[in-house]
Amino acid sequence: xxxxxxxxxxxxxxxxxxxxxxxxxxxxxxxxxxxxxxxxxxxxxxxxxxxxxxxxxxxxxxxxxxxxxxxxxxxxxxxxxxxxxxxxxxxxxxxxxxxxxxxxxxxxxxxxxxxxxxxxxxxxxxxxxxxxxxxxxxxx
Amino acid sequence: xxxxxxxxxxxxxxxxxxxxxxxxxxxxxxxxxxxxxxxxxxxxxxxxxxxxxxxxxxxxxxxxxxxxxxxxxxxxxxxxxxxxxxxxxxxxxxxxxxxxxxxxxxxxxxxxxxxxxxxxxxxxxxxxxxxxxxxxxxxxxxxxxxxxxxxxxxxxxxxxxxxxxxxxxxxxxxxxxxxxxxxxxxxxxxxxxxxxxxxxxxxxxxxxxxxxxxxxxxxxxxxxxxxxxxxxxxxxxxxxxxxxxxxxxxxxxxxxxxxxxxxxxxxxxxxxxxxxxxxxxxxxxxxxxxxxxxxxxxxxxxxxxxxxxxxxxxxxxxxxxxxxxxxxxxxxxxxxxxxxxxxxxxxxxxxxxxxxxxxxxxxxxxxxxxxxxxxxxxxxxxxxxxxxxxxxxxxxxxxxxxxxxxxxxxxxxxxxxxxxxxxxxxxxxxxxxxxxxxxxxxxxxxxxxxxxxxxxxxxxxxxxxxxxxxxxxxxxxxxxxxxxxxxxxxxxxxxxxxxxxxxxxxxxxxxxxxxxxxxxxxxxxxxxxxxxxxxxxxxxxxxxxxxxxxxxxxxxxxxxxxxxxxxxxxxxxxxxxxxxxxxxxxxxxxxxxxxxxxxxxxxxxxxxxxxxxxxxxxxxxxxxxxxxxxxxxxxxxxxx
Numbered sequence: 001x002x003x004x005x006x007x008x009x010x011x012x013x014x015x016x017x018x019x020x021x022x023x024x025x026x027x028x029x030x031x032x033x034x035x036x037x038x039x040x041x042x043x044x045x046x047x048x049x050x051x052x053x054x055x056x057x058x059x060x061x062x063x064x065x066x067x068x069x070x071x072x073x074x075x076x077x078x079x080x081x082x083x084x085x086x087x088x089x090x091x092x093x094x095x096x097x098x099x100x101x102x103x104x105x106x107x108x109x110x111x112x113x114x115x116x117x118x119x120x121x122x123x124x125x126x127x128x129x130x131x132x133x134x135x136x137x138x139x140x
Numbered sequence: 141x142x143x144x145x146x147x148x149x150x151x152x153x154x155x156x157x158x159x160x161x162x163x164x165x166x167x168x169x170x171x172x173x174x175x176x177x178x179x180x181x182x183x184x185x186x187x188x189x190x191x192x193x194x195x196x197x198x199x200x201x202x203x204x205x206x207x208x209x210x211x212x213x214x215x216x217x218x219x220x221x222x223x224x225x226x227x228x229x230x231x232x233x234x235x236x237x238x239x240x241x242x243x244x245x246x247x248x249x250x251x252x253x254x255x256x257x258x259x260x261x262x263x264x265x266x267x268x269x270x271x272x273x274x275x276x277x278x279x280x281x282x283x284x285x286x287x288x289x290x291x292x293x294x295x296x297x298x299x300x301x302x303x304x305x306x307x308x309x310x311x312x313x314x315x316x317x318x319x320x321x322x323x324x325x326x327x328x329x330x331x332x333x334x335x336x337x338x339x340x341x342x343x344x345x346x347x348x349x350x351x352x353x354x355x356x357x358x359x360x361x362x363x364x365x366x367x368x369x370x371x372x373x374x375x376x377x378x379x380x381x382x383x384x385x386x387x388x389x390x391x392x393x394x395x396x397x398x399x400x401x402x403x404x405x406x407x408x409x410x411x412x413x414x415x416x417x418x419x420x421x422x423x424x425x426x427x428x429x430x431x432x433x434x435x436x437x438x439x440x441x442x443x444x445x446x447x448x449x450x451x452x453x454x455x456x457x458x459x460x461x462x463x464x465x466x467x468x469x470x471x472x473x474x475x476x477x478x479x480x481x482x483x484x485x486x487x488x489x490x491x492x493x494x495x496x497x498x499x500x501x502x503x504x505x506x507x508x509x510x511x512x513x514x515x516x517x518x519x520x521x522x523x524x525x526x527x528x529x530x531x532x533x534x535x536x537x538x539x540x541x542x543x544x545x546x547x548x549x550x551x552x553x554x555x556x557x558x559x560x561x562x563x564x565x566x567x568x569x570x571x572x573x574x575x576x577x578x579x580x581x582x583x584x585x586x587x588x589x590x591x592x593x594x595x596x597x598x599x600x601x602x603x604x605x606x607x608x609x610x611x612x613x614x615x616x617x618x619x620x621x622x623x624x625x626x627x628x629x630x631x632x633x634x635x636x637x638x639x640x641x642x643x644x645x646x647x648x649x650x651x652x653x654x655x656x657x658x659x660x661x662x663x664x665x666x667x668x669x670x671x672x673x674x675x676x677x678x679x680x681x682x683x684x685x686x687x688x689x690x691x692x693x694x695x696x697x698x699x700x701x702x703x704x705x706x707x708x709x710x711x712x713x714x715x716x717x718x719x720x721x722x723x724x725x726x727x728x729x730x731x732x733x734x735x736x737x738x739x740x741x742x743x744x745x746x747x748x749x750x751x752x753x754x755x756x757x758x759x760x761x762x763x764x765x766x767x768x769x770x771x772x773x774x775x776x777x778x779x780x
Contacts, residue, residue, distance in 0.1 A: 109234050109256050109312060110285070110292060113265045134243070137263065 023052045025105060025112060030059060032128050033085065033102065034069065043068035045076040046089060073097065085124055102126060103135070156339065163332045170325050181231070181313060182282055182295060188227050189280070189297035189309045192235070195223060196309075202301040207239050210249050210260070217250060217260060224252025227311075234312035237299070238264060240275055249307055274298050275305050363431040365409055366416035374430050374438070381440070383486035383495060387451040389439040390481040390499040391419065391458065394511040396435035399474060407469040411476060414467055422458045436503075438496060446487075455480045455514045463512065477512035479503055484517055498528075501582050529580040534567065535589050538596060542568040545600050546761035547612065550732060550754045553746045560611035560645065562754065563601050564761050565593070591625050598633040605643040608765045613645035613675060621648070621663050622656060634670045642671030647698065649677045650688065657691045664693050675732070680720055689727060697724045699750065701735025708740045721748050 034040045042053050043065040049072070053061050062068050065079060073079060074089040077096050088094035088104030094115070102124055103116035116128060116136045128136065199216060200209055210217050224235045236251040236258065246266050248258040258264055267283065274281040274296040281296040292314050298305040361373035369377070393399075393415055400408040412435060419429050419437055426442035441450045459478055467474040481502025486495030498517070506513040537543055547561040567575040584590045594616070601612050620626045634641045646667065664674050675696035676688065680703045688694065699720055706713035717733075724731045733745040736755030745753055 108258060108264060109236075109253070111265055113263070115263060134245070135265075 019052060021112065022105075023056060025114065026052060027056045028132065029087070029103070029105065029114070030056065030070070032132050033087075033126055035129075037069065041067055041069045043071050044074070044089075045072075045079065046074035049074065049089065073101075085126075159332065159335055159339070163329075166325065166328055166332065170322070170329075178293070182293065185232065185293075185295035185311045185313055186280060186297070188232065188235070189295055189311055192224065192227070192237075192309050193297060193299055196220065196237070196299060197301070202306065206249060206299070206306040207241075207247075207261075214260075221250050221252050224250060225254060226252075228252055228254055232311055232313045234310070237307050237309050238266075238271075239307040240272075244268065244272075246271060246308075271296065271308065274308055278303075278305055366412055366431050368416050368420070368437065369428060369430040371430070371432070373428075374432075377428065377430075377440075378492050381492065383489070383492050384446060385442060385444075386486055387441040387443055387448060388483040388486050388492075388495050388499045389441060389451055389455055390432070390496070390503040391415075391437040391439060392479050392503055392507070393435040394477045394479055394507075396476075399476070403469055403472065403474065407472075407474065410469050411467055411474065415462065415476070415478070418462055418465070419458060422454050422461070438499075446485075448484075451482045451484050452516060455482060455516070459512070459514055479506040479511045480514040481506055482514065482516045501528075504582065504585075529567065529569070529575060529583060531583055531587060531589055533569070534580045534584050534593070537567045537569070538589065538592050542570075543593060543596050543600075544568060544763070545597060545604070546763055547604070547765050548754055548761040549759035550613075550752050551758045553733075553742075553751060553753050558610075558759070559752060560613065561604075561765055562613045562615075562647070562761075563597065563604070564615075565597050591623075591629060594620065594626050595629045595633065598630065601644065602633065602637040602640050604765055605640045606637070609643065610765065611643045611645055611673070612765075613647045615647045615649060615677060617649050618660060621660055627663055630667070634667070634672060638670065644671075645673045645675050645696065647675040647677040647696075650679075650684065661692055668693055668695075678734075680716055686723070689729070694729055696730045696732060698732040698734055701755075704733045704735045704741060704745065704755075705737060707744050708738070714744070717745075717750075718748055721750055725749065 030040050030042070038058065040059050041062045042059055043062050044050060044053065050061055053059050053072075065071055065084070068084065070085045070087055071079060071081060072087050072089050073093045075093065077093070081097070081100055086097055086101040088097060088101050089106065091104070091106040091108065091113075094101065094104035094106060098117065100120065101117065102120045103114070105112070105114050107113065114132075114135045116132065118136050118138050121128065121136065199220060200206065224237075227235050234251075234253040234256070236253060237249040238246040239249050240246055245263050246268070248260055248262050248264060250260075251258045267285075270281060270283050273279075275298060278298050278300055280298070283294040283296065285292045285294065292312055295311045295313070297309040299307045299309060361369055361376070363370040393411065396408065396411070399411055412431075415435075416429070416431070416437065419439065423429060423439070424442065428440040430438045430440075432438035439454075441448075441454060443450055459480060462476060462478050467476060481499045481504065483489070483495045483499040483502065486492055489495040489498060502515040502517055506515040509515070544566050545563040546566055547563055549558040550560045550562060551557065552559045565577050567577075567580050569575050581590075584593065597614055601614055605612055616626075616630075621630075630646075634644070668674060673695040674693060675698055676692075676694050677698045678684075678700040679697050680700040684700070697720065699717055703713045703717050703720075707717050721731055730752065731750045732752040732754060733750045734754055736742050736745060736753045736757045738757055741755070742753065742757060
């Protein structure tokens with residue numbers, strides 16, 4: 001019983017720590033993409049991630065992707081993206097939408113990975129702050 | 141007792157220290173075991189990395205740029221990744237090769253991982269600072285990181301060729317060793333946990349017991365009714381006190397029995413509580429009050445210096461405050477007074493209990509002298525205190541025949557002849573010094589020694605009567621007649637000397653009221669039936685009461701010396717003496733004037749018609765009776 005409690009508490013602390021880390025990264029990403037926007041409307045295809053976004057300042061999670069300023073895709077491969085800003089939340093989606101999305105965030109080998117695609121940033125006229133420029137990839 | 145406590149404390153401390161030492165030993169062993177086993181895994185990872193480096197160098201032309209070489213050869217990449225994947229186990233989860241591009245980013249060259257696989261040239265965000273250290277120094281690095289799954293170790297090995305690093309072989313592994321070892325050592329650690337819990341519980345029980353003991357001890361030394369200390373406390377207190385630091389006060393509530401009789405025991409309890417409160421109110425922090433007996437309180441008054449007025453001030457304040465106060469029980473006012481006896485220098489006594497006894501004796505005097513009094517021994521020198529004789533000394537004197545009588549003549553004031561004697565008891569101490577009854581009677585009061593003394597005095601007096609055939613009086617208290625034992629002794633002695641009894645006079649001292657007047661009368665009549673005469677002593681002072689003549693068969697009235705000595709210069713003394721004499725004449729009771737110490741007194745006394753007289757002017761007490769001697773005052777001289 002004691003051991004189970006210990007594992008549960010450790011898992012909760014560590015998962016809280018991973019969620020918080022991810023929230024900080026997304027806060028930086030969204031602030032960088034929409035530096036002047038009062039409210040950033042976000043649409044997600046992964047309901048489990050709502051918790052992360054709902055607690056970010058200036059962010060509002062919307063139900064309809066058409067109302068969104070940015071689509072954050074984790075598992076959808078057939079969403080009509082139109083001219084929306086798209087951001088990947090997993091490596092597979094990142095690969096699939098490589099030509100459309102402005103960037104992606106995913107975990108690989110236990111490490112958080114962040115990538116911005118230069119040409120797509122340019123097409124949306126997004127200028128990233130200095131701190132994020134090292135994550136911009138040219139040749140994708 | 142203290143040393144036993146110290147041994148216990150040392151024993152407990154040693155046990156706790158030993159357990160802590162063992163616990164620390166187990167924890168250290170646990171940590172070292174993990175470290176050593178992980179070292180083995182790291183060593184193994186290092187050997188894998190070395191083999192991989194050799195394999196790569198075997199297949200790749202290292203003279204060419206590694207990235208360019210592999211980019212052009214996807215088949216070779218596939219083969220090499222397949223080779224790398226052979227090393228992948230549940231522990232060695234990821235085996236991959238990265239290179240650092242021109243912008244300092246790390247990208248995949250090969251990835252043998254079976255899951256989470258990176259693609260060729262795909263960026264991997266790593267801890268650049270540590271990875272750069274491997275790249276820049278050309279040395280192997282071991283990195284640790286924690287994530288949800290536990291502790292991960294990354295082994296980095298640079299691919300070195302001609303002094304330049306071409307890439308980094310990375311092996312991520314998680315041994316799961318801490319969990320495995322923790323699982324193995326958990327029972328051992330649990331034992332310590334249980335021991336700590338047990339010790340904690342024991343300490344709590346010990347603490348509870350200690351609190352309980354303190355509470356019980358406190359209850360055992362506190363009188364529940366008055367919340368003052370009791371005799372249990374006194375017993376311990378006496379062991380530790382320095383008598384030079386205290387003055388002793390014995391306080392007794394006057395006529396307490398009457399309160400119980402008239403108002404009930406609840407009222408008595410209330411009075412005891414409130415008097416105790418009043419006492420405590422007058423005391424200081426270092427003073428101690430003990431309920432010594434039923435209505436008796438023993439007080440230790442702290443003093444810094446040997447000469448101290450605390451007892452005087454506090455006793456006066458206490459006496460006055462209680463006297464002025466009106467106690468109320470069920471709306472009924474109750475007035476009480478207290479008597480106080482004080483031993484102001486307990487250090488002058490052999491022991492503190494002796495000093496307490498002295499304070500008690502002072503209290504007894506205060507009671508005898510009319511109550512609501514303080515008897516303070518401050519004027520008594522220690523030498524005088526020492527003169528007080530113990531029961532043991534009196535007993536020894538009785539056994540050794542050192543109890544004697546001195547005889548003071550009583551003169552017929554008309555004829556000037558000695559008509560009788562008053563026997564005055566004396567003790568001869570071992571040094572041959574004559575000791576007055578003041579110094580030994582109090583200590584034997586209400587004891588068997590007093591009874592024995594009475595018997596011996598009667599025997600001595602009867603012997604003198606037998607020899608001299610002259611009336612001799614002895615002094616007794618009314619309470620002696622009421623005391624069955626003493627009364628039986630008197631009767632026995634009279635019966636043994638039946639033919640001499642008519643010369644015996646019993647002088648009774650009335651020092652307290654007696655409710656049992658009928659028994660007294662009955663007994664005095666019985667004594668008189670043997671020819672014994674009854675005199676009332678010291679009449680005119682203290683508890684003198686004219687009604688006594690109505691109740692008791694009195695033959696002789698001895699007018700108190702305190703009146704006679706002032707009869708020449710006090711109108712009141714003169715008038716009282718005159719009234720008493722007239723009263724006695726009316727009742728045909730013989731009169732004796734005591735304390736005739738001058739010619740003038742003798743003249744006045746005679747003029748008042750008092751029949752007999754005694755005093756230093758007429759004759760001092762002497763060891764023997766000498767009838768052949770000339771009377772101390774000739775009849776003619778007295779007449780003159």
